[in-house]
Amino acid sequence: MTTSGPDGGVERAPRSLFVLGMAPLRRLLAPRCVVCDIAPGDPLCAGCAQDFFAAQVPRCAVCALRLPAPAQPGDRCGRCLSAPPHFDATIALADYAPPVDRMIAALKFGGRLPLASAFGALLAGAAQRLLSGADAICPVPLAFERQAERGFNQAHEIARRMAAACDRPLRGDILLRTRHTAAQMDLALAERRRNVRGAFVACGELADMHIAVIDDVMTSGSTLDEIATTLKRAGAVRVTNLVVARTA
């Protein structure tokens, strides 16, 4: 702590024993990594971020499905080549596998919101170049009843932090969910498409916009395809998905 002296100069206040005693206490109370619960981290330590999210695995440029190595940047999976979805690109931070699946469950069902901050910051870092051209950061909406029951929308929490980190506008208002849909993971592919058809509605003027759509988990991509269809029908020209985890 510094104070201004009578001659206008700056003199240093003596450090009291109280202040010295605070240092170890502060270390003890410093936030620890939400994953390993050992190293200091707010919310992830550098080691866990590196171990679980930094791996460079070859993925389809359009849907982020893992591709067999070796793959070139821009390569697509067989499904995206034969039946391209309506979205243009997808970035996934990790596979939907331990411990990332448990982190997502802890956020969604355990309300561990600091994880949303970690995911948002990691996504902003991974998609830096792409996000500089995005006009809107749009979280996948939850149905009204589901959000009321959970108290928050995990995709919105991730998107909020991401929008702040990359200084792009958060637009939770441009996409609404008209009805709750059954969990996609429990359904076969054809049922997933039927399950989400007409479940979203775009609001406002989206002409010529590049929209980044944020979600926690991408399974078959049926939900995100339906969203991209809805956004493009309303005028968006480019839709990029940013997800924390991708199922195999």
Ligand SMILES: [Zn+2]
């Ligand atoms: Zn850790």
Ligand SMILES: [Zn+2]
């Ligand atoms: Zn693909």
